[in-house]
Amino acid sequence: MVNGRSPKQLVLILGDQLSPSIAALRAANPNRDVVLLAEVQQEASYVRHHKKKIAFLFSAMRHFAKELSAAGWCVDYVRLDDEGNRGSIPGEVERALIRNGCSRVLVTKPGEWRLLDELERLRAQRNFEINIMADDRFLCSEVAFADWADGRKQLRMENFYREMRRKTGLLMDESGKPCGGRWNFDSDNRKPPKKGLRIPGPKLFPVDAITRDVLVLVEDRFGDHFGVLQPFWFAVTRRQAESAFDHFIETSFAHFGDYQDAMLSGQPYMFHAVVSLYLNAGLLDPLKLCRRIDAAYRAGAVSLNAAEGFIRQVIGWREYVRGIYWLRMPSYVKENFLEHHNPLPAFYWTAETDMACISTCVEQTRDEAYAHHIQRLMITGNFAMLAGVDPRAVHEWYLAVYADAYEWVELPNTLGMSQFADGGLLGSKPYAASGNYINRMSDYCSDCRYEVKSKTGPRACPFNYLYWDFLDRHRDKLASNPRLAFPYRNLDGMDEDYIAALRRNAAAFMHRLHA
Ligand code: FAD
Ligand code: DLZ
Ligand code: SF4
Numbered sequence: 001m002v003n004g005r006s007p008k009q010l011v012l013i014l015g016d017q018l019s020p021s022i023a024a025l026r027a028a029n030p031n032r033d034v035v036l037l038a039e040v041q042q043e044a045s046y047v048r049h050h051k052k053k054i055a056f057l058f059s060a061m062r063h064f065a066k067e068l069s070a071a072g073w074c075v076d077y078v079r080l081d082d083e084g085n086r087g088s089i090p091g092e093v094e095r096a097l098i099r100n101g102c103s104r105v106l107v108t109k110p111g112e113w114r115l116l117d118e119l120e121r122l123r124a125q126r127n128f129e130i131n132i133m134a135d136d137r138f139l140c141s142e143v144a145f146a147d148w149a150d151g152r153k154q155l156r157m158e159n160f161y162r163e164m165r166r167k168t169g170l171l172m173d174e175s176g177k178p179c180g181g182r183w184n185f186d187s188d189n190r191k192p193p194k195k196g197l198r199i200p201g202p203k204l205f206p207v208d209a210i211t212r213d214v215l216v217l218v219e220d221r222f223g224d225h226f227g228v229l230q231p232f233w234f235a236v237t238r239r240q241a242e243s244a245f246d247h248f249i250e251t252s253f254a255h256f257g258d259y260q261d262a263m264l265s266g267q268p269y270m271f272h273a274v275v276s277l278y279l280n281a282g283l284l285d286p287l288k289l290c291r292r293i294d295a296a297y298r299a300g301a302v303s304l305n306a307a308e309g310f311i312r313q314v315i316g317w318r319e320y321v322r323g324i325y326w327l328r329m330p331s332y333v334k335e336n337f338l339e340h341h342n343p344l345p346a347f348y349w350t351a352e353t354d355m356a357c358i359s360t361c362v363e364q365t366r367d368e369a370y371a372h373h374i375q376r377l378m379i380t381g382n383f384a385m386l387a388g389v390d391p392r393a394v395h396e397w398y399l400a401v402y403a404d405a406y407e408w409v410e411l412p413n414t415l416g417m418s419q420f421a422d423g424g425l426l427g428s429k430p431y432a433a434s435g436n437y438i439n440r441m442s443d444y445c446s447d448c449r450y451e452v453k454s455k456t457g458p459r460a461c462p463f464n465y466l467y468w469d470f471l472d473r474h475r476d477k478l479a480s481n482p483r484l485a486f487p488y489r490n491l492d493g494m495d496e497d498y499i500a501a502l503r504r505n506a507a508a509f510m511h512r513l514h515a
Contacts, residue, residue: 011028019283024133033074036093037064038085038096040078040092052229055218109135111135146323157427164316170291193259205234244275257303265444290314321416326408383466395414428483433463
């Protein structure tokens with residue numbers, strides 16, 4: 001207290017905290033405190049983020065600052081090219097404290113362990129008062145997740161998800177049972193793509209003056225980062241993000257469930273919502289979206305399998321991976337259960353490969369900073385695991401290339417779900433698949449140099465021999481997994497000469513890959 005009044009506080013809002021009701025703003029006083037938003041080199045380059053991701057966040061930050069000012073807050077906004085910008089969040093906090101005559105900092109807990117650690121160090125080194133508040137934009141707090149996990153032999157998303165359904169009442173009937181008598185309709189959500197589907201795609205927004213400035217800045221300062229910057233059409237305000245979600249419900253949601261796992265060349269978005277970047281930056285509220293879907297189901301406007309599929313992703317997977325992240329960091333990022341050490345192939349950056357599925361997904365990632373879940377899991381993720389790529393390199397790629405990527409959500413999805421590097425903590429089996437799966441769920445194979453039906457030989461699909469070689473070389477770690485009993489039975493039924501041919505093909509392919 002200064003002269004009987006509370007001291008002026010600096011309210012730090014990070015680039016993915018663009019929510020007007022975020023904890024630090026709720027605890028602050030607009031008549032006294034100063035809000036700091038800072039564009040800094042370090043956050044834009046600790047991995048070399050996709051140009052579209054940087055432009056999206058800088059523009060959304062600038063728009064959010066304008067909205068806060070209009071709402072009466074005193075906002076101190078630091079642009080990347082402002083003179084004296086120290087290039088890091090701690091550096092800008094120090095400068096802003098002095099500039100604004102503040103004596104303490106209020107911040108909502110960052111979404112990445114790295115930045116939390118930096119703020120805690122700043123507090124210790126400079127003896128600043130930094131009040132780090134829990135991020136309550138999630139349904140399940142870190143403490144509640146740790147309590148849920150405590151004492152369980154196995155963590156499984158499905159059990160966690162059921163608790164979240166009970167907690168929220170989403171898709172629950174009056175007697176406390178799940179609507180439709182089942183918790184999960186995933187088995188209805190695996191339709192292969194049909195030719196001739198009309199796919200509307202996400203809502204595209206025009207570039208305004210704020211975004212135009214940001215695009216010039218990003219091209220100038222991050223021109224050598226991965227990705228194509230224009231055309232740029234992302235929503236950059238809350239209102240736009242809400243209208244992007246309305247557009248999804250009106251145009252795509254009817255097919256969302258059925259074709260959730262389907263992939264088609266030239267159709268990066270299929271019937272997906274394309275809202276993860278808005279949710280993760282704080283422009284959309286996850287529970288509000290789920291309540292709308294729940295209401296639409298109850299009004300008979302959407303099918304149960306679509307509604308349940310969407311709600312499961314948001315209150316199930318999204319919350320579950322965050323729980324795992326904070327439960328297991330900082331050691332989680334180092335896990336490497338399968339002892340994979342190969343470098344990431346160059347085609348993850350260039351798209352130059354004869355494998356049509358990979359080149360399609362990487363080109364799309366380069367152009368849009370987006371790939372849907374099955375493309376991330378079963379194409380680029382699956383290949384990296386079959387090819388024995390170091391999970392840390394895979395993680396850094398995913399963190400850099402997608403507009404929705406922050407470590408709390410990206411790391412468990414990559415390291416746990418897609419690379420099985422946590423040995424089955426997050427999911428019960430490795431998502432490994434041969435070309436057969438890709439052929440069933442996409443049209444990629446029809447335009448590929450390789451033959452998806454061939455298992456060995458120069459034209460054989462690499463996913464085929466790499467898949468069997470993967471199971472063969474990890475027999476000691478994976479054969480006892482009950483969910484892999486079927487493929488191991490198949491492997492055991494193959495004759496030795498055939499297995500030797502698979503191994504030879506895999507070794508030759510890996511040799512060419514790293515030559
Ligand atoms: P939709 O398919 O329309 O789903 C609706 C919403 O559900 C999404 O917006 C998202 O918020 C949520 N959701 C769905 N699946 C997941 C999941 N597995 N984990 C968390 N939330 C989920 N998602 C991210 O938000 N950021 C990431 O950095 C990220 N990295 C991933 C890396 C890998 C290797 C894999 C396999 C998945 C990753 N995901 C990530 C999850 C998922 O791929 C994206 O959330 C989804 O593709 C976003 O597109 P959408 O908004 O169109 O989602
Ligand atoms: C991702 C990102 C980028 C590219 N730039 C900034 C920035 O300049 N300033 C900022 O406050 N936040 C940025 N972010 C988001 C942060 O990296 C994010 O808040 C942390 O990784 C924690 O999730
Ligand atoms: Fe991918 Fe194999 Fe199909 Fe080619 S044949 S697109 S490599 S799965």
